[in-house]
Amino acid sequence: MKFEDLPVDATRAGAVLLVLAVAFLFSPLFVRPPAATLVLFEVGVLFLLYALVLVGLNLQFGHTGLVNFGPVAFFAVGGYVAAIVTANDPYGAVGLGLPWPVGLAAGVVVAVVLGALIGASTLRLRDDFLAIVTLAVAEIVHGLIVTVRDVTGGSNGLQNVPRPIAATTGGGGAGELFATVLVFGALAVLFYGLFHRLSASPYGRVLRAIRADEQVTETLGKRVFRYKFVVFVYGAAVAGLAGALLVFYNGAAAPGFFTINVTVIVWIGMLIGGAGNDRGVLGGLAIIMGFQLATRFLNEQLPVITPDQFASVRLMLIGLLLMVIIKYRPEGIWGDADELGVES
Amino acid sequence: MTLLAVEGLRRSFGSLVAVDSVSFEVERGEVVGMIGPNGAGKTTTFNCVSGVLPSDAGTVTFEGADVTEAPPYDLARRGLVRTFQQTRELETLTVTDNMLLPTPDHPGERAWHAVGRTAASEQREQEARERAMDLLGTFDLRGMVEEYAASLSGGQRKLLELARALMLDPSLLLLDEPFAGVNPTLTAEIVEHIEALNADGLTLLIIEHELETLTDLVDRLIVLADGRVLATGTPEAIMENEEVIDAYLGG
Numbered sequence: 001m002k003f004e005d006l007p008v009d010a011t012r013a014g015a016v017l018l019v020l021a022v023a024f025l026f027s028p029l030f031v032r033p034p035a036a037t038l039v040l041f042e043v044g045v046l047f048l049l050y051a052l053v054l055v056g057l058n059l060q061f062g063h064t065g066l067v068n069f070g071p072v073a074f075f076a077v078g079g080y081v082a083a084i085v086t087a088n089d090p091y092g093a094v095g096l097g098l099p100w101p102v103g104l105a106a107g108v109v110v111a112v113v114l115g116a117l118i119g120a121s122t123l124r125l126r127d128d129f130l131a132i133v134t135l136a137v138a139e140i141v142h143g144l145i146v147t148v149r150d151v152t153g154g155s156n157g158l159q160n161v162p163r164p165i166a167a168t169t170g171g172g173g174a175g176e177l178f179a180t181v182l183v184f185g186a187l188a189v190l191f192y193g194l195f196h197r198l199s200a201s202p203y204g205r206v207l208r209a210i211r212a213d214e215q216v217t218e219t220l221g222k223r224v225f226r227y228k229f230v231v232f233v234y235g236a237a238v239a240g241l242a243g244a245l246l247v248f249y250n251g252a253a254a255p256g257f258f259t260i261n262v263t264v265i266v267w268i269g270m271l272i273g274g275a276g277n278d279r280g281v282l283g284g285l286a287i288i289m290g291f292q293l294a295t296r297f298l299n300e301q302l303p304v305i306t307p308d309q310f311a312s313v314r315l316m317l318i319g320l321l322l323m324v325i326i327k328y329r330p331e332g333i334w335g336d337a338d339e340l341g342v343e344s
Numbered sequence: 345m346t347l348l349a350v351e352g353l354r355r356s357f358g359s360l361v362a363v364d365s366v367s368f369e370v371e372r373g374e375v376v377g378m379i380g381p382n383g384a385g386k387t388t389t390f391n392c393v394s395g396v397l398p399s400d401a402g403t404v405t406f407e408g409a410d411v412t413e414a415p416p417y418d419l420a421r422r423g424l425v426r427t428f429q430q431t432r433e434l435e436t437l438t439v440t441d442n443m444l445l446p447t448p449d450h451p452g453e454r455a456w457h458a459v460g461r462t463a464a465s466e467q468r469e470q471e472a473r474e475r476a477m478d479l480l481g482t483f484d485l486r487g488m489v490e491e492y493a494a495s496l497s498g499g500q501r502k503l504l505e506l507a508r509a510l511m512l513d514p515s516l517l518l519l520d521e522p523f524a525g526v527n528p529t530l531t532a533e534i535v536e537h538i539e540a541l542n543a544d545g546l547t548l549l550i551i552e553h554e555l556e557t558l559t560d561l562v563d564r565l566i567v568l569a570d571g572r573v574l575a576t577g578t579p580e581a582i583m584e585n586e587e588v589i590d591a592y593l594g595g
Contacts, residue, residue, distance in 0.1 A: 198455060198459055201458035201459075202447070202458060202465065203458035204458070208436065208437055208441070209437060211436070212434040215416075218415070219396065219419075219425070220445055221417050221421045221448060221512055222445070222453075224417070338492040339492075341435060
């Protein structure tokens with residue numbers, strides 16, 4: 001039985017989970033996971049945020065064929081705007097000290113505006129322009145974050161960003177991690193469900209047609225540009241949301257959270273899992289992040305190799321894995337070769 | 345009554361003038377052939393008329409409205425639908441999805457209806473599916489509905505492209521070399537389909553460079569050469585036209 005056939009609708013499940021998660025936050029209930037599992041929860045939080053970025057990217061690339069090489073730009077903009085709007089006295093940066101919901105909304109809105117600007121200027125051009133422009137924008141955003149120190153705090157980042165979940169659970173430790181996983185997990189399920197519904201509908205059929213042949217789709221009566229634009233903005237919005245959630249989780253924003261590694265990880269996860277398969281891409285992300293976690297443990301057992309050397313070996317292994325996938329299974333583990341038009 | 349009027353159409357690529365002050369009309373209910381040697385400007389004319397290429401000068405009027413600047417999706421919605429010289433199936437979509445894609449005014453193609461799976465969307469999808477299955481039956485493609493279009497033969501692709509265009513309920517169908525690379529049996533079949541569609545009131549403009557295929561099928565021929573209209577008239581008149589014989593048939 002396939003996941004899609006289960007009598008559970010991810011959109012509803014996500015909405016219910018979100019309500020439960022928020023109810024849990026404000027209840028006197030308290031969960032303390034064993035200390036040994038904390039690292040799993042930490043990686044889990046990051047996985048759920050990257051999953052949000054990835055469901056947007058998969059809608060853009062997997063379903064519509066839009067090559068966005070800069071999802072981290074929207075992730076970073078969402079995060080930094082949220083941080084700047086909400087931080088109290090962030091040490092040599094701008095902090096407006098507004099309530100966190102305002103920061104969350106502002107982060108999403110600015111990510112959407114950036115997405116709309118890039119989309120409006122680039123999506124009418126040939127496909128490869130989008131790839132180049134998004135890659136460049138991601139570098140520009142990162143450059144601005146590091147250099148406009150008076151606003152962003154430069155390489156130190158912004159401190160004293162509110163931590164709404166920590167504040168509700170009474171601060172710190174395992175309970176907070178657990179609650180965070182619950183809330184972010186609910187949001188990830190919700191957006192997975194929404195985007196899955198969108199792609200498994202006549203709307204998604206238009207997206208797949210655009211991926212196959214834009215011109216034919218246009219001559220069959222579809223406003224191709226509008227679909228590409230809207231899908232691009234949706235992806236930007238969830239990436240912005242994920243960025244804002246990250247800074248509210250960390251209580252800070254720093255350039256290190258928003259490096260090109262984010263783009264690399266979500267792209268590799270998508271390609272390994274199978275672009276266009278909403279569930280498969282998340283499986284791919286789990287594989288790549290699980291691999292990183294497993295090798296971290298391994299490094300602790302192998303003291304002869306320095307962490308720096310180990311990081312390089314890990315990158316080589318990931319590169320090798322990607323090459324094997326692309327050569328022998330170009331549709332990814334759960335992807336559909338017919339849908340993607342590749343021969344495996 | 346004039347369905348399509350093209351007036352002074354011009355399009356150049358660099359210094360090459362592909363289409364030069366081309367004017368012609370298509371009356372409602374007609375089957376018109378457009379012939380000419382390779383490079384005569386037939387496909388460029390189609391591309392300009394269907395909005396795929398912008399024209400440098402001239403006007404295109406469809407059902408009385410100036411559509412010179414109209415984008416392809418708008419023309420398709422107005423009922424001016426085209427096919428391509430090289431069949432262009434959406435290969436990574438199934439035959440059924442190829443057929444359902446053009447469905448006009450589908451509520452399910454708006455995000456809110458798609459996510460909410462509204463009754464309006466489901467109903468439109470159901471109607472479209474019934475229409476698609478009827479058409480696939482007519483075009484002998486019922487056995488292929490779940491196949492990806494990439495797995496169809498060349499002939500089946502031609503038929504699918506024709507069937508798919510009909511999902512838009514066009515009033516004018518532009519066919520770009522529907523018989524190119526098609527065996528004689530299938531050519532006869534496509535001719536039958538075209539005749540049946542025309543009997544139902546569809547107007548067609550067909551590009552072809554083999555004159556023989558068209559003589560029995562069309563009411564009128566437009567002959568293009570070097571980007572200009574050389575002659576128009578009934579197939580009989582065209583075959584006796586000295587200029588045409590010199591420029592095209594004689595060669």
